[in-house]
Amino acid sequence: MEPSPPPTRTRLIDVANAAGVTKSVASRALNGDSTLNVRKETRVRIFEAASTLGYEPHAGAKALAGSRTRALALLLPDLTNAVYARIARGAYQQARERGFVVLLAEDTEDSRAQSDYTDLVGAGRVEGLLIASAREGHPLLESGRLDKVPHVFVNRSVAESNRNVSVDLMGASSTAFRYLYELGHRNMGHISGPGDLMPAREREHGFLEEAKSAGVAVPAVARAAYSEAGGYEGAQQLMSENPEITAIYAGTFSQSVGALSALHALGKRIPADVSLLSYDDLPIAAYLEPPLTTMALPLQELGGAAVDALIDQLHGAKPRDVILAGQAAIIERASTGRLHTEQIHQGMGNIGSGTTDQRPDPIHDSRYATEPPSSALARSRPKRTIKKRGSND
Amino acid sequence: MEPSPPPTRTRLIDVANAAGVTKSVASRALNGDSTLNVRKETRVRIFEAASTLGYEPHAGAKALAGSRTRALALLLPDLTNAVYARIARGAYQQARERGFVVLLAEDTEDSRAQSDYTDLVGAGRVEGLLIASAREGHPLLESGRLDKVPHVFVNRSVAESNRNVSVDLMGASSTAFRYLYELGHRNMGHISGPGDLMPAREREHGFLEEAKSAGVAVPAVARAAYSEAGGYEGAQQLMSENPEITAIYAGTFSQSVGALSALHALGKRIPADVSLLSYDDLPIAAYLEPPLTTMALPLQELGGAAVDALIDQLHGAKPRDVILAGQAAIIERASTGRLHTEQIHQGMGNIGSGTTDQRPDPIHDSRYATEPPSSALARSRPKRTIKKRGSND
DNA sequence: CTGAAAGCGCTTACAG
DNA sequence: CTGAAAGCGCTTACAG
Numbered sequence: 165m166e167p168s169p170p171p172t173r174t175r176l177i178d179v180a181n182a183a184g185v186t187k188s189v190a191s192r193a194l195n196g197d198s199t200l201n202v203r204k205e206t207r208v209r210i211f212e213a214a215s216t217l218g219y220e221p222h223a224g225a226k227a228l229a230g231s232r233t234r235a236l237a238l239l240l241p242d243l244t245n246a247v248y249a250r251i252a253r254g255a256y257q258q259a260r261e262r263g264f265v266v267l268l269a270e271d272t273e274d275s276r277a278q279s280d281y282t283d284l285v286g287a288g289r290v291e292g293l294l295i296a297s298a299r300e301g302h303p304l305l306e307s308g309r310l311d312k313v314p315h316v317f318v319n320r321s322v323a324e325s326n327r328n329v330s331v332d333l334m335g336a337s338s339t340a341f342r343y344l345y346e347l348g349h350r351n352m353g354h355i356s357g358p359g360d361l362m363p364a365r366e367r368e369h370g371f372l373e374e375a376k377s378a379g380v381a382v383p384a385v386a387r388a389a390y391s392e393a394g395g396y397e398g399a400q401q402l403m404s405e406n407p408e409i410t411a412i413y414a415g416t417f418s419q420s421v422g423a424l425s426a427l428h429a430l431g432k433r434i435p436a437d438v439s440l441l442s443y444d445d446l447p448i449a450a451y452l453e454p455p456l457t458t459m460a461l462p463l464q465e466l467g468g469a470a471v472d473a474l475i476d477q478l479h480g481a482k483p484r485d486v487i488l489a490g491q492a493a494i495i496e497r498a499s500t501g502r503l504h505t506e507q508i509h510q511g512m513g514n515i516g517s518g519t520t521d522q523r524p525d526p527i528h529d530s531r532y533a534t535e536p537p538s539s540a541l542a543r544s545r546p547k548r549t550i551k552k553r554g555s556n557d
Numbered sequence: 558m559e560p561s562p563p564p565t566r567t568r569l570i571d572v573a574n575a576a577g578v579t580k581s582v583a584s585r586a587l588n589g590d591s592t593l594n595v596r597k598e599t600r601v602r603i604f605e606a607a608s609t610l611g612y613e614p615h616a617g618a619k620a621l622a623g624s625r626t627r628a629l630a631l632l633l634p635d636l637t638n639a640v641y642a643r644i645a646r647g648a649y650q651q652a653r654e655r656g657f658v659v660l661l662a663e664d665t666e667d668s669r670a671q672s673d674y675t676d677l678v679g680a681g682r683v684e685g686l687l688i689a690s691a692r693e694g695h696p697l698l699e700s701g702r703l704d705k706v707p708h709v710f711v712n713r714s715v716a717e718s719n720r721n722v723s724v725d726l727m728g729a730s731s732t733a734f735r736y737l738y739e740l741g742h743r744n745m746g747h748i749s750g751p752g753d754l755m756p757a758r759e760r761e762h763g764f765l766e767e768a769k770s771a772g773v774a775v776p777a778v779a780r781a782a783y784s785e786a787g788g789y790e791g792a793q794q795l796m797s798e799n800p801e802i803t804a805i806y807a808g809t810f811s812q813s814v815g816a817l818s819a820l821h822a823l824g825k826r827i828p829a830d831v832s833l834l835s836y837d838d839l840p841i842a843a844y845l846e847p848p849l850t851t852m853a854l855p856l857q858e859l860g861g862a863a864v865d866a867l868i869d870q871l872h873g874a875k876p877r878d879v880i881l882a883g884q885a886a887i888i889e890r891a892s893t894g895r896l897h898t899e900q901i902h903q904g905m906g907n908i909g910s911g912t913t914d915q916r917p918d919p920i921h922d923s924r925y926a927t928e929p930p931s932s933a934l935a936r937s938r939p940k941r942t943i944k945k946r947g948s949n950d
Numbered sequence: 951c952t953g954a955a956a957g958c959g960c961t962t963a964c965a966g
Numbered sequence: 967c968t969g970a971a972a973g974c975g976c977t978t979a980c981a982g
Contacts, residue, residue, distance in 0.1 A: 173681075175975060186953050191977060201951050220679035224620035225975035228958045233617070235682075238661070243649070244642040253636045256663050265676050268631070268661040270649050283658050286613035288566075288959095289628075392844050418840070425844045448811070451785050451818045453846050568959060579969050584961060594967055618959035621974045681975095 174217045182213035190214075194221075195231075227288055236474060237267040237290040239280065239304075241297040245390075246417065246446055247463060248296060251318055254467025255294055262475055271297035277304050285313050292474045294318050294467075300360050314477040318470040319463075320362050321485075327477075328485045329470040331461050333363055334370030336492035340413050340441055340459060341374035343494050348503030349411035349439060352383040355398035355419050357390050367415050367443065384409065388419065395422025403430055403438070410503055411439040417446050420456060424499070435501030445495050455497035462491040567610045575606035583607075587614075588624075620681060629867060630660040630683040632673065632697075634690040638783075639810065639839055640856060641689060644711060647860025648687055655868055664690035670697050678706050685867045687711050687860075693753050707870040711863040712856075713755050714878075720870075721878045722863040724854050726756055727763030729885035733806050733834055733852060734767035736887050741896030742804035742832060745776040748791035748812050750783050760808050760836065777802065781812065788815025796823055796831070803896055804832040810839050813849055817892070828894030838888050848890035855884040 180190035185206060192200040193210045213219075227233040238255055240248050252268075259266045267290055269280040277297070281304060284290045293315035295304070304310055305322065321328045344352055354371050357364030368385060375383050384406040388394035395414055399422065402409060412427075414420040420442035424434065432438045434454055442449065445458035466488055473486050573583035578599060585593040586603045606612075620626040631648055633641050645661075652659045660683055662673040670690070674697060677683045685707035688697070697703055698715065714721045737745055747764050750757030761778060768776050777799040781787035788807055792815065795802055805820075807813040813835035817827065825831045827847055835842065838851035859881055866879050 173975090176977095177975085187976080188953060188955095188978080195977085197978095220675055222621065222975050223676075223680035223682045224617035224626070225958090226977080227617035228615065228621055228960085228974090229976040229978080230958060231977060235660075243636075243646045244639060246637060246639075249637040249642055252661075253663060256636070256661060260669065260672070265682065266661050267628075268645075268649060268659050270646055276653065279653070282613055283616075287616035289616045289658065392840050396844075421841055421844045428846075447785050448814055448841070451789075451814045453821075566959090569961095570959080580960080581962080581969060588961085590962095615959050618974090619961080621958090621976085622960040622962080623974060624961065 173222070174219045176219070176221065179210065179213040179217055179219045182217060183210040185210060232478070233289060233291055234263055235265045235267060235290045236292050236294060236471065237269055237280075237284040238294045239269045239271045239277070239297045241271055243270050247319070247444060250463040251296060251467040251470075254464035254469075255318070255471050256467070257464075258468035258471040262471065264471070264475070277302065278307075281309060285309075291478055292316075294470050294474060296320060298322055299362070314474060314483075316470050316474045316477070316483070319466060321366065322362075325483070326485055327473075327483045328487075329466065329473050330363075330485075330487055331463075331466055331491065332487050332489045333366035334373070335489060336443070336459055336461065337367045337370030337413070338374040339492050339494065340443070341371050341378070344411045344413065344439065344441060344500070345378055345380070347411070347439065347500060350380045350503075351406070351408045351410050352380075353399075353402035353406055353409040353412045354383050354385045355395055355402065355412060355414040355423060356385050356387045357394075357415050357419075359387055361390075364415055371413060383413075390416050390418060392418050392422035392425070395419030395424075396426040397422070399423035399426035400430070403427070403432070409438065411441065411500070413441045413443070415443050417442055417444045417449070417458070420458075421452065424452060424456070434499050436504070439500040441494075441500055449495070450497060452499075454499050457497045457500040458495050460493045460495050462488055465491070566615070567612045569612070569614065572603065572606040572610055572612045575610060576603040578603060625871070626682060626684055627656055628658045628660060628683045629685050629687060629864065630662055630673075630677040631687045632662045632664045632670070632690045634664055636663050640712070640837060643856040644689060644860040644863075647857035647862075648711070648864050649860070650857075651861035651864040655864065657864070657868070670695065671700075674702060678702075684871055685709075687863050687867060689713060691715055692755070707867060707876075709863050709867045709870070709876070712859060714759065715755075719876045719878055720866075721880075722859065722866050723756075723878075723880055724856075724859055724884065725880050725882045726759035727766070728882060729836070729852055729854065730760045730763030730806070731767040732885050732887065733836070734764050734771070737804045737806065737832065737834060737893070738771055738773070740804070740832065740893060743773045743896075744799070744801045744803050745773075746792075746795035746799055746802040746805045747776050747778045748788055748795065748805065748807040748816060749778050749780045750787075750808050750812075752780055754783075757808055764806060776806075783809050783811060785811050785815035785818070788812030788817075789819040790815070792816035792819035793823070796820070796825070802831065804834065804893070806834045806836070808836050810835055810837045810842070810851070813851075814845065817845060817849070827892050829897070832893040834887075834893055842888070843890060845892075847892050850890045850893040851888050853886045853888050855881055858884070 176187050176190055180187045183190060189202060190210050193202060193207050194214060223233060236259055238252060240252060242248055256266050267284055269284065271277050271280060285293065291314065293313060295315055296318040298305055298317055298320050316327045316329050317325060318329050321330060352375065354368060356368040372382055384402055386398035386401045388398035395418060398419060399412060402412060412423055414423050420440060423440055427434055427438055427440065434440055440456065442456050442458040445460040449456040449458050469486055469488055477483055569580050569583055573580045576583060582595060583603050586595065586600050587607060616626060629652055631645060633645060635641055649659050660677055662677065664670050664673060678686065688708055689711040691698055691710055691713050709720045709722050710718060711722050714723060745768065747761060749761040765775060777795055779791035779794045781791035788811060791812060792805060795805060805816060807816050813833060816833055820827055820831055820833065827833055833849065835849050835851040838853040842849040842851050862879055862881055870876055
């Protein structure tokens, strides 16, 4: 029943003895204390001793003695969400780079948020928090407990926190708008997220603002769940209430997939009748029908930047917002196309009727009336190359 | 520069004082020491004091003093892989349930595996390891360092480790085979993973074995990367080398997506010409064209079972394999169908020729000649309901 | 410039 | 049945 503690761990005293110095000196040398004055030779001897003895300082002891724990916690709303998975990867990698270890918390329920906080911060396990799970009214925000611990909000904007690390969502959305605008679209729709989610609001806002300043009709907005089903409903709603729409910008990849499906079901040709642009890019985008045009976002970088910002705070820097700007790129595939004059007059006419025109080849790409995009081409040569990593089932 | 330590933490001595007992008694009461003999009343007083003072024991101090750290590390090969994301979720939740915290390590490179190990186990941060990232020749396996720490392999089978926690991959594959077999298919193909990956080998083995015992032609196997591109190539290879194939079983979801695309490109109708069955189920499956028939696996449960097995080891139990059996379920959508007599004679004839028959409605579902599956139906009513969780951008 | 010592917050034999 | 004390492995003033 008694789990054996590591039989015999090498301690600081062991390396001190081996190097012929005292614990204090060894400790300070190993920790790079700049006020320590020893001959280079001695220092080298200490490091060599540590290395040959395989010295690995006990994290708990260090923490107890008042040193850093070199641990961060990452609070995620949903591990299986591709966006967060990439943020997590970026955070993890940068943390490692900086010598930190990361604790995970999937903060799905509010109740959990409390006990997570207790076990991570309360127990002195971590020095700071990367929070990607904050919503308005999130218990952690309300409780004021955060005041005591360094933290940053990732992909979130908590007003006046000065701790928001995010991509330029509004900028991304305005890029999205301009892209569709330049293709000739003037009647657009946007599938947004649930009202209480912060990134959704910003995306939406940026998109609408840009439309206003371009002087076109304010895009219709459907707010729906961040899921395929949500996108399906969102697109349905958008098209039934605004049949004049020729382009849809969907706020998440999942929603785009659902929207694609809904548009098909409505008998819409993509992009001949309606163009579809997805926020966020995933490999699978190239394999949908039609291959989806997307916005690629620096999510991994976002995670890394959040870690940097948090570590800055640990070093005493004043918290400040950081926005990863100018990095959203459109990856053009086949779901978006130039507006046709005929589209302008289609409007209502097409709704629910199903198109009956006979197209030459019913297989696969056949349904693209506009600039038939070779899907094979789109697949093998996205405008921008996304770095691939080995996947590993 | 100096980060402020939590201004004034409540310590054990504080609650002891408040309850009018000594630290020893408080400690033992709080930790549920059964050899402690105190009046129930005293015990209650201690717990109340702890609670009103907001006592949160310092994890580092506990660890130092020889107690458990109540922390586990999860070594993942790829966070962005949906399979691992769900395993991670299950592990995380079960760990929390059992009072453990989980440290994350995305073990993409071998070099990282070493330093991860050092910082997690060496530093005494965690009591045990959940390893989902082991390949043959993985540095952790070779180094023998694992001997010193409780660990289990998740979704992995390391021979003779007696620590493998996995779904019954062979069973799943044989279910896959039987499903296709019962639809009438006799010539099948399998898209497997890279040769050195363990789950791939088991899936493959189970599928082939079942074919042998059913007395049908041994399925052709294409080994390809775990990605859409891999699936694309795998399907191409399979069909070009074995034009008689009427059903394909793909080893991962990504591969299935690629295979779907390749089959379309080859002019194959799905499932009229070729049925496609995917290992692993994801919401997006219902929105592909055609909606993909998949095998749903208890991945979250797998993560939870791994945590349980590991904690058992921490409690001194002898390591043993655990297999989550009999849980793979086919979710039938539209990518699989009954074999038609005409299919048997098609063979080579269809390759690359593209089909020219005129079907009534070129839109969407039109291309399913067999049992035209209403994709809307398949979408809204999968055979088995998958629990949905709120997604949260 | 270096070493002896106190102390971080806990647990656990061991005395009483 | 309960309390005093040692000790886990470190860091960091503080003396010398």
